[in-house]
Amino acid sequence: MIEFTINGQATSLDADPNMPILWIVREKLGMTGTKFGCGIAACGACTVHLDGEPVRSCSTPLSAAEGRAITTIEGVAGEDGALSAVQQAWISEQVPQCGYCQSGQIMSATALLRDNPEPSDEDIDAAMSGNICRCGTYKRIRQAIKVAAGLETAQSEDEAQESAA
Amino acid sequence: MSEQETAKPTAKTERSAAAKWSRRGFIGAGVLAGGALLIGVGVRPGNPVGKLKAKVAGGAGEELVNSWVKVGADNVVTAIIPHCEMGQGAHSVLAQMLADELDADWSKVEVMQAPADGSYIVSDAARMFVAPFTMNAADWIEPTWDGLFTQIGRLADVMITGGSSSIRTTGQYQMRIAGAAARKMLIGAAADEWGVPTSEITTRNSTLIHSGSGKSAPYSDFAAAAANQPMDSSPALKDPKDYRLMGKSKRRTDIPAKVMGKADFGIDANIPGVELSDLSYAAVRRAPVPGTKVTSMDAEAAKDMPGVQQILNMGSFIAVVADGYWNAQQALNTITAEYSASESPIKTTADQFAAFRDAIDAAGDDGGEQAASKGDAASAFADAATKLEAEYSAPFLAHAPMEPVNCTAWVRDTDDGAKCDIWTSTQVPLMARSAAAGALGMDDEDVTVHHPFLGGAFGRRLENDYVTMAVRVAKATGYPIKMIWSREEDTQKALYRPADVSRFKGGLDAGGRLVAYNNIFTQRHDPAEASVPGIYDIANTSVRVAEAPLHLPFSAWRSVDHSQQGFFIESFIDEAANAAGADPLEYRLSMLGANTARHKGVLEKVAEISNWSTPRGEGIGLGVAIIESFGTVGAEVIEVDMTSGRPKMLNVWAAMDAGYVMNPDGFRNQIEGGIVFGLTAAMYGEIELEDGAVKQSNFHDYQMLRMDETPAIEVAIINSGTVPIGGAGEPSTSPAAPALANAIFAASGKRLREMPFAKQFA
Amino acid sequence: MRKFIAAITAVSALSLAGCSGSEVQEPVEQIVVAEPGKAASATSGETGPEQIAEPEQPAE
Numbered sequence: 001m002i003e004f005t006i007n008g009q010a011t012s013l014d015a016d017p018n019m020p021i022l023w024i025v026r027e028k029l030g031m032t033g034t035k036f037g038c039g040i041a042a043c044g045a046c047t048v049h050l051d052g053e054p055v056r057s058c059s060t061p062l063s064a065a066e067g068r069a070i071t072t073i074e075g076v077a078g079e080d081g082a083l084s085a086v087q088q089a090w091i092s093e094q095v096p097q098c099g100y101c102q103s104g105q106i107m108s109a110t111a112l113l114r115d116n117p118e119p120s121d122e123d124i125d126a127a128m129s130g131n132i133c134r135c136g137t138y139k140r141i142r143q144a145i146k147v148a149a150g151l152e153t154a155q156s157e158d159e160a161q162e163s164a165a
Numbered sequence: 166m167s168e169q170e171t172a173k174p175t176a177k178t179e180r181s182a183a184a185k186w187s188r189r190g191f192i193g194a195g196v197l198a199g200g201a202l203l204i205g206v207g208v209r210p211g212n213p214v215g216k217l218k219a220k221v222a223g224g225a226g227e228e229l230v231n232s233w234v235k236v237g238a239d240n241v242v243t244a245i246i247p248h249c250e251m252g253q254g255a256h257s258v259l260a261q262m263l264a265d266e267l268d269a270d271w272s273k274v275e276v277m278q279a280p281a282d283g284s285y286i287v288s289d290a291a292r293m294f295v296a297p298f299t300m301n302a303a304d305w306i307e308p309t310w311d312g313l314f315t316q317i318g319r320l321a322d323v324m325i326t327g328g329s330s331s332i333r334t335t336g337q338y339q340m341r342i343a344g345a346a347a348r349k350m351l352i353g354a355a356a357d358e359w360g361v362p363t364s365e366i367t368t369r370n371s372t373l374i375h376s377g378s379g380k381s382a383p384y385s386d387f388a389a390a391a392a393n394q395p396m397d398s399s400p401a402l403k404d405p406k407d408y409r410l411m412g413k414s415k416r417r418t419d420i421p422a423k424v425m426g427k428a429d430f431g432i433d434a435n436i437p438g439v440e441l442s443d444l445s446y447a448a449v450r451r452a453p454v455p456g457t458k459v460t461s462m463d464a465e466a467a468k469d470m471p472g473v474q475q476i477l478n479m480g481s482f483i484a485v486v487a488d489g490y491w492n493a494q495q496a497l498n499t500i501t502a503e504y505s506a507s508e509s510p511i512k513t514t515a516d517q518f519a520a521f522r523d524a525i526d527a528a529g530d531d532g533g534e535q536a537a538s539k540g541d542a543a544s545a546f547a548d549a550a551t552k553l554e555a556e557y558s559a560p561f562l563a564h565a566p567m568e569p570v571n572c573t574a575w576v577r578d579t580d581d582g583a584k585c586d587i588w589t590s591t592q593v594p595l596m597a598r599s600a601a602a603g604a605l606g607m608d609d610e611d612v613t614v615h616h617p618f619l620g621g622a623f624g625r626r627l628e629n630d631y632v633t634m635a636v637r638v639a640k641a642t643g644y645p646i647k648m649i650w651s652r653e654e655d656t657q658k659a660l661y662r663p664a665d666v667s668r669f670k671g672g673l674d675a676g677g678r679l680v681a682y683n684n685i686f687t688q689r690h691d692p693a694e695a696s697v698p699g700i701y702d703i704a705n706t707s708v709r710v711a712e713a714p715l716h717l718p719f720s721a722w723r724s725v726d727h728s729q730q731g732f733f734i735e736s737f738i739d740e741a742a743n744a745a746g747a748d749p750l751e752y753r754l755s756m757l758g759a760n761t762a763r764h765k766g767v768l769e770k771v772a773e774i775s776n777w778s779t780p781r782g783e784g785i786g787l788g789v790a791i792i793e794s795f796g797t798v799g800a801e802v803i804e805v806d807m808t809s810g811r812p813k814m815l816n817v818w819a820a821m822d823a824g825y826v827m828n829p830d831g832f833r834n835q836i837e838g839g840i841v842f843g844l845t846a847a848m849y850g851e852i853e854l855e856d857g858a859v860k861q862s863n864f865h866d867y868q869m870l871r872m873d874e875t876p877a878i879e880v881a882i883i884n885s886g887t888v889p890i891g892g893a894g895e896p897s898t899s900p901a902a903p904a905l906a907n908a909i910f911a912a913s914g915k916r917l918r919e920m921p922f923a924k925q926f927a
Numbered sequence: 928m929r930k931f932i933a934a935i936t937a938v939s940a941l942s943l944a945g946c947s948g949s950e951v952q953e954p955v956e957q958i959v960v961a962e963p964g965k966a967a968s969a970t971s972g973e974t975g976p977e978q979i980a981e982p983e984q985p986a987e
Contacts, residue, residue: 016471016492023491030441032433033426035620036490037567038652042864045567073426083424090424094416094830097838098252099423100430100567100620125873132864134567134621135252136841138875140834155830157416445963464958474963478956488963604952641954644963 004065006031007075017063021055022046024062025072033073033103037132044131047104048072054111056130073103076110086110089144092154097135105131109145118149233279233343234263236351236388240371242269244340247279247324248331249592250419251619251626252838253894254831255331257417262336262827265410266344266403268368269384276418281324281594281614324595327627327721329795329892332827337890345400347391354390355382405825405886412884414830419618429617431590434573436645444573445474447638447648448493450500451482451658454507454857455718459483462502470496477641478502484638490649507857511716514664514853518558521666521687524713533685533709537697540705545681549672551744555737556669559729559920561717561852562662563859565867568620569655572635575645576605585612585636590619592626600629601636623842624721628660656867657859661852662722663688663715667733677745679738679756682706687713688729692794695726698734700793702758716854723842724898727794731899732847732906732920735790739907740916749907750777750789750802763822763885764791767800770820770881775802784808785815786912790903796891797823801840801900803876807912811926814844814876814905819897821880824887833880835893840878843901845870848923868923 003012006029015024025031025048034057037045041056048057049071050064076084083091086109096102105128112119112127119127124142133141146152235243244260260276263269348368355373356363359380367374374381405412422428435441452459462483464476472492477484483500487493511517525533530543546552572589585605591597594616602609619626635648650658665688672681682703689696689710696708722728742752750772757764768791772778777787784807791800804816817840826832849868853860861867906917917925 019489019491023489026441027444027446027489028442030435031426032429032435032441035430035567036432036569036649038864039494040652040863040865043567043652043869077425087424091416091420094414094420094834096252096420096423097254097834098567098619098621099419099428102423103426106424128872130871132567132869132871134565134623134842134869136838136845136870136875137834138841138870138872139837139878141872157414443963459955462956468958468960473960475960476956476958477954480952480955486963637952637954641957642963 002062002066004067005069007071008069008079013062015062017066018061020058021048021050021060021062021065021070022057025057025070031072031074035100035103037101037104042132043101044104044108045101047107047131049107049111052111052114054108071107073106076106084110085148086113086144089148089154092156093140093144093147094155095137095140095144097133097137101131101133101135102137105133105141109141109148113145113149118151119145233340234267234347236347236371236384236391238385238388239273240270240383240385241273241275242267242371242384243275243277245277245279247339248335249326249594249616249619249622250278251326251590251592251622253326253331253835254417254419254828255326256419257415258332258828258831259336259340260418261410261413261415262332263340263344265408266341266400267348268370268409269344270370270372271410271415273371278616279324281598281616324593325627326592326622327624329797329894329896333796333890333892336827341402342400345402346397349397349400350391350394351384351387353394354387358387358390411827412825412829414828417831423618430568430620431573431588431617432568432571432620432647432649433617434588434615434647436573436575436586436588439645445486445488445642445644445646446490446493447484447486447635447646448490448497449482449484449634449638449648449650450497450502450654452504453657453859454504454509455716456509457507458505460503460505462500464500466499467496470499472496475642476500477638479634479637479641482634484634484648486638486642486646490647494651509714509716509857511714511854512857513855514560517561517664517716517854518666521558521664521713524687524711525666525668525685528685528709528711531709533711535707536689536693536710537699537706537708539703539707542681542683542705542707545705546670546672546683549681550675551673551677553671553673553737553740553744554669555671555740555918556666557733557736557918558666559664559732560850561664561854561859562722562728562846562850563656563659563852563861563867564621564623564625564662564720564722565656565864565869566619566621566623566625569652570625570631570650570659571648572631573645573647574601574632574635574639576636576640577643583607583611585639586615587612587632587636588615588617589632589635590622590626591616591629591632592619592622592624593629597629597632600632604633604636605640623723624662624725625659628720630660652864653862656852656862660718660720662728663690663717663719665729667729669733669737671737671741673741673745677747679741679745680704682708684733684737685709685711686730686733687711688715689726690719691721691725692727695730695794696734698738700758700761700764700791701738701753701756703756716857717852717859723839724794724895727792727895727899728843728846728902731790731792731794732902735792735900735903736906736916736918739788739790739903739910743910749911753789753791763798763883763887764793764800766883766885767791767798767820767822770883771800771802771818774820774879774881775804775816775818777802784912786908786910788904788907788909788911790900790907792896792900794892794896794899795894796889797821797893797896798891799836799896799900801897801904803901803904803908805905805908805912807909812848812905812909812912812922814874817844817876817878817901817904819878819880819900820883821896822883822885822887823891823893823896825884825890826882826893827890829882832882832893836880836897837878839895839897840901841870841875843898844875844905846898847902847905847920848874849921851921851924 035045037043041059046058244263248255250256264274352366371384472488475486485493485497576585594614598612598614602612667686670683674680742749799821802818806813
């Protein structure tokens with residue numbers, strides 16, 4: 001039995017301690033918001049927090065979670081369902097395209113802003129370059145991080161409507 | 166909208182169509198409880214696909230009715246979207262288009278993915294795409310003609326998302342008509358009830374209004390009666406000045422779920438009645454060289470691995486089925502196998518490029534297939550004041566969507582015969598159904614395809630190789646399996662953007678004008694015009710294709726042929742500008758041919774927003790490229806800093822003319838993403854061959870552009886009013902590589918003729 | 928454009944041919960190590976229910 005908390009919930013599981021947290025979360029706990037991308041910690045799609053620190057769950061064994069707290073994308077919003085500042089910024093800046101990598105992006109960005117509430121562009125590069133977005137939404141991710149940090153103003157739906165030359 | 170036939174679906178066909186959806190759970194499934202009604206709208210029943218379907222289906226009227234909109238008792242309008250959502254925003258924007266013509270209240274509009282059903286063929290996309298199938302087959306494809314014709318027979322079921330086509334075809338010619346026709350039917354029903362002329366009824370925010378009598382009613386009050394109204398299949402559409410939703414940056418409907426981790430992709434498939442923890446998972450390994458088979462396997466160690474349920478040698482691949490993906494993959498990793506020998510003489514990247522060059526050499530000065538010809542390019546070259554010769558090359562590329570290839574399948578016997586359900590991310594749900602049915606020897610009707618969001622596709626999910634594999638494993642096990650490819654499998658055993666070599670001989674006249682253009686290459690797939698420098702006025706042009714063997718199977722990759730041809734052509738034009746001593750952007754303007762007002766427009770716009778004429782510092786250069794593709798004209802300028810000796814991309818400016826943009830912010834997102842996709846290929850994209858197999862395996866050696874290398878991107882939209890409108894998903898990808906190569910040349914004097922670029926600065 | 932879909936279709940057919948020759952192909956070798964248990968018992972059944980995606984709504 002391995003005991004840990006996931007999104008605040010105490011859990012104990014009889015499972016292979018060597019199995020990566022990614023597959024425990026997705027297949028054993030049925031929480032599919034955390035994504036499989038590469039299996040070698042090279043893309044960041046599987047990022048979750050372990051005691052608040054971002055880790056690549058595809059390469060982190062369940063044993064590493066013993067007695068610790070796992071947070072997944074499903075645990076980012078408040079208990080009342082209110083979206084976090086990062087999630088709200090992801091909506092206002094209309095960040096996602098396919099969206100597959102965005103759980104991992106949001107987990108990385110959330111950790112960044114907790115440690116560094118007003119990140120510079122270099123800080124954003126350093127914290128986010130482990131997360132690949134094949135759709136290429138990096139510009140919007142950067143902007144949304146600044147919006148979530150209060151460094152930039154959120155784009156309203158109306159503001160986005162100016163169109164043509 | 167010329168050759169419209171008038172659709173007059175009767176109440177009977179409307180009802181029978183509704184009954185059909187009812188069986189499928191659209192009505193009476195709870196969400197629509199309380200008298201909600203679906204409005205069936207027959208759109209363009211004269212389309213050839215519809216006719217073919219009618220023949221196949223015995224002329225049943227309901228098969229000709231495509232239906233896209235329903236109105237609930239709560240006055241919620243649901244747009245049923247026939248295209249897949251793979252990040253391009255089609256779900257939202259198609260709903261915007263329908264809702265605008267319907268005068269629906271956007272805050273009460275919902276979006277629903279249409280099921281994989283023949284009622285939801287995208288007939289206008291089909292009309293644009295479906296060929297008379299007289300293409301000249303290359304050798305590698307010839308043996309498949311039998312299979313192909315089987316597929317063609319099933320092409321009645323064209324439900325395809327690709328070719329940057331959703332908005333400009335289905336949106337313009339199906340969703341808008343559906344919305345406008347539904348609005349007219351609602352007005353007709355209200356006019357009958359209120360005893361007033363239809364001309365006196367107006368609509369606004371899902372409400373019918375008769376100002377003369379002061380009457381008004383929500384659409385839902387008349388939804389049932391509207392279904393009995395005659396339907397106009399060519400209703401008047403709104404003039405752009407009357408658009409309320411089209412042309413506006415409404416937020417996308419799929420984004421909230423995607424930021425909460427609640428969006429379901431194919432890999433998240435959940436079979437009703439089966440807990441995810443009880444499901445079986447399959448890991449697979451194909452024979453490493455295309456066309457080869459597994460001749461034997463040693464699975465002794467795998468049998469004892471935890472969770473393993475079955476080990477299968479399927480001929481062309483090995484599958485391990487286990488109680489979880491991790492256990493399946495771990496067990497698969499212990500299996501050793503022997504494979505049949507490949508008949509391909511190509512073993513290495515060098516072999517492949519030698520085959521291209523041999524074919525080009527063999528074609529000589531006038532061999533190969535003539536793709537374009539004008540004047541006398543050979544003589545013009547001989548007589549040219551300045552001669553230019555250049556050879557360019559591009560490598561194989563994998564699509565590498567973030568969601569690895571996967572498919573969940575369940576094949577079983579029921580009282581009603583054998584049935585199959587599949588859950589997968591696909592751009593072609595009905596072709597996936599055909600592929601599954603074909604592999605199982607079942608009828609299409611006995612296969613149900615569930616297709617949630619796609620975690621990227623870029624052309625990879627136009628293919629059904631993985632669907633076939635999953636259903637074969639599921640057939641063998643007899644219980645449902647979720648097949649997931651490792652990233653390594655996804656990278657190495659896929660279908661690829663072809664590599665190619667392209668040679669140019671160009672000649673300038675004494676004034677520096679390009680007057681001779683001789684070009685030969687080996688790979689031509691689609692679009693046919695991609696290899697023709699048609700926007701330029703070049704007096705003598707000869708474009709030829711030499712046939713060469715291709716070791717890896719072809720598939721369409723975002724922007725398809727433009728992805729190589731754009732680099733070849735726009736690099737060569739840049740070399741001509743340099744030879745002429747001209748400014749590259751001014752040179753392009755001076756070379757533009759007839760009917761190029763839009764091209765002039767985007768070049769001037771991109772010059773303006775990039776401050777093109779303002780000199781940059783030492784070691785910093787600007788490069789430009791312009792390409793017309795998928796109905797959109799796009800010019801990009803890239804600013805690159807070469808002072809460190811390696812390219813550092815600073816800025817990208819893009820000016821795009823798609824005629825009219827339906828959702829500017831969504832369009833910008835597509836253009837931005839397309840640029841990053843193009844720059845990724847330009848800097849890093851390369852699939853190499855070793856011993857006949859793909860060498861790269863994962864993101865450590867098949868690299869993507871990341872946050873720290875992504876330049877700032879600014880997009881200008883030009884709504885020139887050109888119709889038909891153009892696409893958004895692909896047009897910005899192809900100009901990125903030549904603009905970057907041209908910028909590197911401007912900054913450093915180093916002319917890059919091979920993709921990718923980064924390794925040339927190691 | 929037209930060749931695009933033809934090419935797509937052709938490749939699909941090629942894939943089919945490569946995997947199965949467009950007819951049912953049984954495994955060359957099938958080793959059954961264990962039964963899956965609950966998943967198998969849940970599978971005797973009827974046509975898979977149509978899975979209706981959650982409707983998407985504009986974000987507010």
